[in-house]
Amino acid sequence: MPRHDTISFLSDFGHDDEFVGVVKSVIREIAPHAAVIDLTHSIPAFDVRAGSLALARAVQYVARGIVLAVVDPGVGTDRRAVAIEVAGGDGIFVGPDNGLLASAVAMAGGAERAVGLTNPIYQLPAPGPTFAGRDIFGPAAAHLANGLPFEELGEEVDVHTLMPGILPITRVEGDRLIAEVLWVDRYGNAQLNVDPDEIAAFGDTVLLHFHQTVRSARRAATYGTIGRGGLGLITDSYGLVSVCLERQSAAAELGLAAGDEVQLEQGDDRPLGVTSPVTLRLGGQ
């Protein structure tokens, strides 16, 4: 019987409560051989988009096996609980069918089979339908790790009916590339939904328009070469363009948060002063 040794686990459960520990306890009782790797549990509560993006960033690195992902504001309603097979069964995603899994599944090659987690044999009885991580998703992941045939978990789901993900894409307006902050990391780097190729023609200096402000930023290879106080545009560790400051939070300095629009435009590569930030007030505000 094929078995999986690793369950990679992402959620919005946080660390203040015992939720993560309880799910891992349930997994431990069912599948003691399985190692659980915590991807993160600090997805903001209910934030399916942020969870989806974190999972997509992580997925190319997760160990072969099972990915358990739970950001589930619709728990207990008619949103489906699903398991999705990818890569000929080398990978299985378990979680709510609310878009959370979609981008990561696509990056892993796309959904090949899916089932709804409807078989009560593989669920824990519970006083209420509010903790599906413990009662439905965790047990499903553990039973799959034990080699339970995929189709035992419930009725097949047509993969074309799975909820798609929403990845914001850039667009061009005049001379500008209209982009969006996908994520602000712990260090305050603001990742944009921009591929470095999209701004290759802009040169070394790029103007950033956001919140009625304009700032000039320099392309740089590493945080350490941005220069203190100047804004940098870095190709980050996931291959996207990030707005950064050296050893400071660019997001805090600029007031940028996930979801904010940033417009990029070619800067003039004046030989002097180009890294000094410029702040212009547009309009009366």
Next chain:
Amino acid sequence: MPRHDTISFLSDFGHDDEFVGVVKSVIREIAPHAAVIDLTHSIPAFDVRAGSLALARAVQYVARGIVLAVVDPGVGTDRRAVAIEVAGGDGIFVGPDNGLLASAVAMAGGAERAVGLTNPIYQLPAPGPTFAGRDIFGPAAAHLANGLPFEELGEEVDVHTLMPGILPITRVEGDRLIAEVLWVDRYGNAQLNVDPDEIAAFGDTVLLHFHQTVRSARRAATYGTIGRGGLGLITDSYGLVSVCLERQSAAAELGLAAGDEVQLEQGDDRPLGVTSPVTLRLGGQ
């Protein structure tokens, strides 16, 4: 020799310091075969009551073996350090004898044997008696996982002298059920010490009196069926009644915190408008 494979670990050590990591390192050196499952380490500092409640919520799900729990404001004083056997030795609780373990031990069937952790052979030498998790409790858990006979850890303690837990119970006054907030979770759900049966006769609408305010709440099966903006009373995943809002923090909205008194009373099931929140000022304040 019987061995235990799992140590479930709860504490108020937090994640800012290396306390949890050091205790796990100590366990790893003594009992490398044992898996440590972190239940939570975010119990508020010194809050024995909160730790006791979290442990009681988790205990029915923890894997067989050893439970290591450390919330220990009296560390180094004459409070006892103990190990408590339950379920014919299938489970052992290790921690301070300050009430932290009591409710969980009771839920696991009650204390059958106990010892004080007084044998210095199974402790780490330390410059001061302030980190018992590292020097006493962690090593005791690890040695027990290795199959050390229970009685080797120290002198027997009469289980009737163990510190009892303090679980607040409801009482009835007139038409009202006087209850208490046990716990506010990450999502802002406020768990009450109320069994659903206690308010079954109140019908679908229940008045909540707290902080000189009255709010009307509707019984609901899931967060998703509360309806935006209305208060819900849900039977939560532990079988107790929780005050909830859909995708919002009820506790933040209502100003409720653990330990607050909430009085419940039958609402009038008017067919219209019942879910709209009502706020009344009682008295002059």
Next chain:
Amino acid sequence: MPRHDTISFLSDFGHDDEFVGVVKSVIREIAPHAAVIDLTHSIPAFDVRAGSLALARAVQYVARGIVLAVVDPGVGTDRRAVAIEVAGGDGIFVGPDNGLLASAVAMAGGAERAVGLTNPIYQLPAPGPTFAGRDIFGPAAAHLANGLPFEELGEEVDVHTLMPGILPITRVEGDRLIAEVLWVDRYGNAQLNVDPDEIAAFGDTVLLHFHQTVRSARRAATYGTIGRGGLGLITDSYGLVSVCLERQSAAAELGLAAGDEVQLEQGDDRPLGVTSPVTLRLGGQ
């Protein structure tokens, strides 16, 4: 081939993002047999000094094997990435050569061999050089756990060229011992860089001068014997002198933070009133 079973992992990655999970996923794929023990990931961002001190506190307890430590503000610049062997190969430290590892390496017996992590065979390809934990340090730790010969990771580094650590030392000025807060822990205890022997002659009552204030503190053996409201000086679990309050944060009460100077002076052991805190304003401020 020698193998290591444990990788002890410390970083400033925090828990908000998936950084820790991704590094552990990478390790899991390369060295599935290795257990990763998280020491802490809450070192303040970029704070090499705080990371160095946490690692030094933990190192005497870490399990034999590999220590992976990443606080790396200079990632991608010309700071070296290194592995350092100690104790005849029983221990290997992996991390940036920026002083982070120095104190812990010294406590583990000193560097015996070192290599720069320059061999691309044992690195992950990446779009940019900004996540060395994932692309360089994590893989190096995992390959070492698999028994890869140390020298395969890159060119030998002269151990005398490794960046030294900066451990602040006390000095005596007149009647005073000039000390520094090394660390404030979760409970608000302020650890000083003071060995108990250095203040043995000061008697049971010690005056603390800091921030233009003087407070009187009593030597005490445990938190529980300080007495409510009075300041205590405890020999903490690492053998250094800490400023403490019973069940309260001394650091918050006194406004002390890591790096602050504290001057210690013999107090007069008056028989009455000695534990009541005294606050004096010195100078005009």
